[in-house]
Amino acid sequence: MSKNIARKVYNISVIGAGHVGLVTASCLADLGHKVCCMDNDSAKIDLLQKGEIPIYEPGLKELVSTNTLQGNLFFTNSMEEAVVHGEVIFIAVGTPPKESGEADLSYVENVAREIAQLMDSYKLIVEKSTVPVETGEKVKNTINLYIEKDVPFDVASNPEFLREGSAIHDFMHPDRVVIGVDSERAERVLTEIYGPLNAPIIITDIKSAELIKHASNSFLAMKISFINAVSRICEKVGADVEKVAQGIGLDKRIGQEFLKAGIGFGGSCFPKDLDAFIHIAENLGYDFKLLKEVKRINEEQKRLAVQKIKDVLWIIKDKKIAIWGGAFKPETDDIRGAPVIDIINELLNEGATVSLYDPQAMENLKIIFGEKLHYADDKYQAIEDADCLVIVTEWDEFRNIDFDFLRQRMKLPFIVDGRNIFSLQKLQDKGFIYCGFGRPQITNSKSGVKK
Ligand code: UDX
Numbered sequence: 001m002s003k004n005i006a007r008k009v010y011n012i013s014v015i016g017a018g019h020v021g022l023v024t025a026s027c028l029a030d031l032g033h034k035v036c037c038m039d040n041d042s043a044k045i046d047l048l049q050k051g052e053i054p055i056y057e058p059g060l061k062e063l064v065s066t067n068t069l070q071g072n073l074f075f076t077n078s079m080e081e082a083v084v085h086g087e088v089i090f091i092a093v094g095t096p097p098k099e100s101g102e103a104d105l106s107y108v109e110n111v112a113r114e115i116a117q118l119m120d121s122y123k124l125i126v127e128k129s130t131v132p133v134e135t136g137e138k139v140k141n142t143i144n145l146y147i148e149k150d151v152p153f154d155v156a157s158n159p160e161f162l163r164e165g166s167a168i169h170d171f172m173h174p175d176r177v178v179i180g181v182d183s184e185r186a187e188r189v190l191t192e193i194y195g196p197l198n199a200p201i202i203i204t205d206i207k208s209a210e211l212i213k214h215a216s217n218s219f220l221a222m223k224i225s226f227i228n229a230v231s232r233i234c235e236k237v238g239a240d241v242e243k244v245a246q247g248i249g250l251d252k253r254i255g256q257e258f259l260k261a262g263i264g265f266g267g268s269c270f271p272k273d274l275d276a277f278i279h280i281a282e283n284l285g286y287d288f289k290l291l292k293e294v295k296r297i298n299e300e301q302k303r304l305a306v307q308k309i310k311d312v313l314w315i316i317k318d319k320k321i322a323i324w325g326g327a328f329k330p331e332t333d334d335i336r337g338a339p340v341i342d343i344i345n346e347l348l349n350e351g352a353t354v355s356l357y358d359p360q361a362m363e364n365l366k367i368i369f370g371e372k373l374h375y376a377d378d379k380y381q382a383i384e385d386a387d388c389l390v391i392v393t394e395w396d397e398f399r400n401i402d403f404d405f406l407r408q409r410m411k412l413p414f415i416v417d418g419r420n421i422f423s424l425q426k427l428q429d430k431g432f433i434y435c436g437f438g439r440p441q442i443t444n445s446k447s448g449v450k451k
Helices: 019-030 042-049 060-069 079-085 106-118 135-146 167-172 184-197 206-237 241-249 270-283 289-313 339-349 362-372 379-383 403-409 424-429
Strands: 011-015 034-038 073-076 088-091 123-127 153-157 177-180 201-204 320-324 353-357 388-391 414-417 433-435
Touching: 011 019, 011 079, 019 034, 019 060, 019 073, 019 088, 019 167, 034 079, 042 073, 060 073, 060 167, 079 106, 088 106, 088 184, 106 123, 106 135, 123 135, 123 184, 135 153, 135 206, 153 177, 153 184, 153 206, 177 184, 177 206, 184 201, 201 206, 206 241, 206 270, 206 289, 270 289, 289 339, 289 388, 289 414, 289 433, 320 339, 320 379, 339 353, 339 362, 353 362, 353 379, 379 403, 424 433
Parallel strands: 011 034, 011 088, 034 073, 088 123, 123 153, 177 201, 320 353, 320 388, 388 414, 414 433
Antiparallel strands: none
């Protein structure tokens, strides 16, 4: 259990047992609150009640089991139970993108309506899902429309900044907690809930809090696309983007993080939130061209991976391409928006055979690609007789490699390093053809094709 214990214990309900909901519920329980986590997916709730976790997130299983045993956390598929239990109700349901890029808020609306019909005492309803600015207002209107009993309520915005793979750490040690409120009561309650974290708390109006989430994610995506654009220039002149990123990142105003060049960002947040923010701006009469360009650069990076293979192999048809990594980043099995999907589709379209290995995401990749790929049991099996190895996700187990073994087993000693994890010097010494992103390319292996 966390050493930071809440001074005042709240009855809290979290609606939605997805990544954000589950992490939020178990961390709030760990702070000592009494938390009910609700989802209308009964199969998921059955799993959680048995102590099984439907997603891969380091530390989550332990956190759920400790807090369930201690009686601070329980799961239900009953909305009524959740609304009766929680004085504070976090809405953490999905806001998936529609075809236009606009967020689909029907789940949020549905939850707001149900809460309105079921509540019989004061409730603080907190938006946790990433939602467009002015959603708070719409939630409030919906509750006012459907409320059945004459009870007071508040709406607040409390965006999450959790990264998959380090979500528990991010929850417990946030850079800041953002609380958007329009009543003193809501401010007090949320400040008390987050007090034990000892993090800076930013109190704003609801709309500003909603915008902070979109602006933060877009800014981070912009940093990545910026360094990727710089990496293109580096390649043209033979400079090394790793050094350039280090050189600019040491300026405190810029910062070192989110300056890793490569095949670009994926995930359930950046691509979706960028689209949503572009759409929100458009609706408000502002053409956010900067963000459209951030998106375009990211798309280009994925295509660049296949281009680099073509630059060396010329024709991809009938070549065996090994891929290490599929998850959109290490320490997760999540492949939503992952660059690997576009890369594999392009390789298959060109007629390549693809052999894939990822330590966690294989099952999810099988759902998308079925029989179209060869799924290797381990990283070395994947590269057997391959014409090229592409690094897509920088899992730790890919960093320390026996390059001599690799060279013996591959048909060609050729690596496209989508995350710049290898040392140029080492790859040159070992006789590899090596194409990183934004780094000098080694286009000739010392002794050419293995005999
Ligand atoms: C992100 C935000 O960081 C988090 O605050 C928000 O709440 C949800 O979205 P997440 O999607 O889990 O979190 O992953 P993150 O670690 O931010 O990485 C996103 C993508 O960017 C990954 O595909 C990663 O590989 C890529 N990335 C990240 C880069 O390509 N370069 C970088 O320098 C950093």
